[in-house]
Amino acid sequence: MTDPATGPMAQRIADRIVAALAPTRLDVSNDSAQHRGHMGDDGSGETHFSVAVESAAFAGLGRVARQRLVNHALADLLAPGGIHALVIRARAPGEDA
Template sequence: MTDTATAPLADIIAARLTESLAPSHLVVSNDSHLHAGHMGDDGTGESHFTVEVESPAFTGLNRVARQRLVNRALADLLATRIHALAIRARAPGEG
C-alpha cells in the first residue's frame, strides 16, 4: 500500500486505480505545471491530473459509467486534494 502521507499524489492515484480496477494499462500524468497560477492551483504542484486507464471492468459500460468507477475509487482525493481530473477510460481492445 502506498504511504499517503509522503507519496506523490500521482502514485496514490495509480495505487487506488490499480486496486479497484485491475487495469491492463494505466498512465497517471501530473498536469499541474500547466495550470500554475490558475484557479485551483493550490501551490503544491499536485492539483491537476490526467488518467489513461484500460480495464476489463469497463467492458460494456458507457463513458459516464466508466468515469463514475474512476471517480468512486478516488472520491476522497477528489473532495480534498485533486482540483481537476481528465479521464480517458477504455476497455481492452478499444482504440
C-alpha cells in the same frame, strides 16, 4: 504504470485505480505545471491530473459509467483540498484508443 518519482499524489491515484479496477494499462500524468496560478492551484504542484486507464471493468459500459468508476476509486482524493481537476480516458481491452 505510473513511476513513483512523479510525486505522492500521482502515486496515490495509481494505487487506488490499480486496487479498484485492476487495469491492464494505466498512465497518470501530472498536468499541474500547465495550470500554475489558475483556480485550484494550491502551490503544491499536484492538483491537476490526467489518467488513461484500460480495464476489463469498463467492458459494456458507456463513458459516464466508466468515469464514475474512476471517480469512485478516487473519491477521497477528489474531496476539497485534494485533486482540483482530473481528465479521464477510460477504455476496455481491445477498444481503439
